[in-house]
Amino acid sequence: MTLSVLVxxxxxxxxxxxxxxxxxxxxAVTVLDDLSTGRREYVPAAARFVQLDVRSPEAQxxxxxxxxxxxxxxxxxxxxxxxxxxxTHDASVNIIGLLNVLEGARRGGTRRVVFASSGGTxxxxxxxxxLVEEAPKLPLSPYGTAKLASEYYLxxxxxxxxxxxxxxxxxxxxGPRQNPHGExxxxxxxxxxxxxxEPVTVFxxxxxxxxxxxxxxxxxxxxxxxxxxxxxxxDLDSRAYNIGTGVETSVAQLITLVGRAGGREPRxxxxxxxxxxxxxxxxxxxxxxxxxGWRPRTPLVEGLTKTLRWxxxx
Numbered sequence: 001m002t003l004s005v006l007v008x009x010x011x012x013x014x015x016x017x018x019x020x021x022x023x024x025x026x027x028a029v030t031v032l033d034d035l036s037t038g039r040r041e042y043v044p045a046a047a048r049f050v051q052l053d054v055r056s057p058e059a060q061x062x063x064x065x066x067x068x069x070x071x072x073x074x075x076x077x078x079x080x081x082x083x084x085x086x087x088t089h090d091a092s093v094n095i096i097g098l099l100n101v102l103e104g105a106r107r108g109g110t111r112r113v114v115f116a117s118s119g120g121t122x123x124x125x126x127x128x129x130x131l132v133e134e135a136p137k138l139p140l141s142p143y144g145t146a147k148l149a150s151e152y153y154l155x156x157x158x159x160x161x162x163x164x165x166x167x168x169x170x171x172x173x174x175g176p177r178q179n180p181h182g183e184x185x186x187x188x189x190x191x192x193x194x195x196x197x198e199p200v201t202v203f204x205x206x207x208x209x210x211x212x213x214x215x216x217x218x219x220x221x222x223x224x225x226x227x228x229x230x231x232x233x234x235d236l237d238s239r240a241y242n243i244g245t246g247v248e249t250s251v252a253q254l255i256t257l258v259g260r261a262g263g264r265e266p267r268x269x270x271x272x273x274x275x276x277x278x279x280x281x282x283x284x285x286x287x288x289x290x291x292x293g294w295r296p297r298t299p300l301v302e303g304l305t306k307t308l309r310w311x312x313x314x
Contacts, residue, residue: 001227002026002027002028003022003027003028003069003070003226003227004027004028004030004066004067004068004069004070005022005027005028005029005030005068005069005070005071005072005226006029006030006031006032006062006063006066006068006070006071006072007019007022007029007030007031007032007047007072007074008032008033008054008071008072008073008074008075008101009032009033009038009054009073009074009075009076009116010029010031010032010033010038010043010047010072010074011031011033011035011038011039011040011042011043011049012033012037012038012039012042012074012075013042013173013175013177013178013179013185013215014074014116014170014173014215014218014219015031015033015038015072015074015075015116016031016038016039016042016043016044016177017175017177017215017216017218017219018072018074018218018219018222018223019031019043019044019047020044020219021216021219021220021222021223022072022222022223022226023044023046023047025223027223027226029044029046029047029048030047030048030049030050030062030066030068031043031044031047031048031049031050032050032051032052032054032059032062032063032075033049033050033051033052033075034051034052034053034054034075035051036053037078037179039177042177050062053097054075054093054097054098054100054101055092055093055096055097055100056100059100059101059104060100060101060103060104061104062104063101063104063105063107063108063110064103064104064105064107064108065108066108067108067109068105068108068110069110069111069112069226070110070111070112070113070114070226070227071101071105071110071112071113071114072113072114072116072222072226073098073101073113073114073115073116074116075093075097075101076093076094076097076116077089077090077092077093077094077143078143079143080121080141080143080144080276080277081274081275081276082143083141083142083143083146083276084141084142084143084275084276087142090142090143090146091142091146094143094146094147094150095146095149095150095153098115098150098153099153102153102154102157102163105163106157106161106163110163111163111164112163112164112165112166112226112227113154113163113164113165113166114165114166114168114222114225114226115150115151115154115165115166115167115168116168116170116222117147117148117150117151117167117168117169117170117240118143118144118147118169118170119131119169119170119171119211119242119243119244119281119283120170120171120172120210120211120278120281121139121140121141121143121144121147121278122137122139122144122147122148122151122169123135123136123137123138123139123281124136124137124138124139124140124144124278125138125140125278125279125280126138129248129280129281129282130211130244130246130247130248130282130283130284130285131242131281131282131283131284132242132284132287133169133237133240133241133242133287134237140276140277140278141275141276141277142276143276151167151236151240152236154167155233155236158233159233164230164239165239166225166226166228166230166239166241167239167240167241168218168221168222168225168240168241168243169240169241169242169243169283170213170218170243170244171210171211171212171213171242171243171244171245171281171282171283172186172210172211172212172213172244172281173213173214173215173218174186174187174188174212174213174214174215174303174304174307175187175214175215175216175303175306175307175310176215176306176307176310176311177215177310178215178307180192180311186210186251186254187212187254187258187304187307188307188311190254190255190258190266191258191261191262191304191307191308191311192311194258194259194262194264194266194308195262195264195308195311195312197264198267199266199267199268199269200255200266200267200268200269201268201269201270201271202251202252202255202268202269202270202271203270203271203272203273203274203277204251204270204272204273204274205270206250206251206252206255206268206270207250207251207252208250208251208277208278208279208280209248209249209250209251209279209280209281209282210248210249210251210254210281210282211244211245211246211247211248211249211281211282211283212245212247212249212254212300212303213243213244213245213296214296214297214298214300214302214303214306216298217243217296217297217298218243220294220297221241221243221288221292221294224292224293224294225241225292228291228292228293231291241285241287241288241291241292241294242283242284242285242287242288243283243285243288243294244282244283244285244296245282245283245285245296245300246282246283246284246285247282247300248280248281248282249300255268257300257301257304258304258308260301260304261301261304261305261307261308262308262312
């Protein structure tokens with residue numbers, strides 16, 4: 001079935017790979033991005049491109065007039081530390097931007113919204129790992145709170161207007177196109193510094209863990225979620241799916257693996273822990289496997305090798 005798909009944030013790291021995957025599936029794709037962090041060259045040549053801020057009236061008009069079957073919402077302020085420093089800006093982009101897009105989708109007759117949420121931030125600390133979708137939600141950062149609030153808005157609007165929503169709760173996504181110069185994206189940051197023969201900074205003791213999932217696997221999950229049958233909306237978790245691997249990798253282990261992938265010995269320096277960041281995280285993905293038919297396919301070593309190769313060539 002050919003779908004008309006809008007990918008917001010489709011010039012970014014994950015969004016551009018989602019746009020690629022939809023095109024490969026034979027779908028018609030429009031990308032909406034303000035290029036504040038995305039790169040124009042990441043937008044697929046076969047996609048229509050519109051440069052707009054998701055908070056703008058013009059963006060709402062594009063969504064409303066486009067008659068899209070699916071809106072895939074990846075546009076976001078994604079830096080946890082920036083959300084701690086400036087929660088108002090974070091909410092402006094991540095909540096007001098979403099609501100602006102959803103109003104356009106409602107007026108335009110969109111059937112389904114696929115939303116990029118954050119399994120790495122909405123659950124908080126303390127629950128048994130790997131986390132299931134029903135685990136308690138208690139975010140440690142405004143970014144996580146905004147993502148959780150967005151999920152509630154999606155559920156509410158589904159009940160009010162019949163706008164379907166599939167929520168994908170990502171663990172730590174990595175891979176080619178991840179920005180190595182920003183504050184988010186630990187693999188790209190470590191890899192760039194390694195290849196430049198610069199020391200790698202570890203905030204805290206390095207024992208904190210993350211669930212690392214490869215970007216192509218994430219893109220595949222988005223395409224599946226665009227058209228998969230969804231269960232009835234009984235609660236917030238009914239149509240939410242963890243997208244990760246279920247495996248904890250410590251920051252110290254990750255640095256060692258990045259070094260091996262890059263063929264160099266990392267030099268590590270330590271700095272104080274940062275506010276708003278989790279100590280441990282891993283997501284159970286059996287629900288996505290059972291209901292969507294999705295599983296992660298890329299082993300960490302393979303994904304890191306591909307990422308370091310891209311960093312060396314970029």
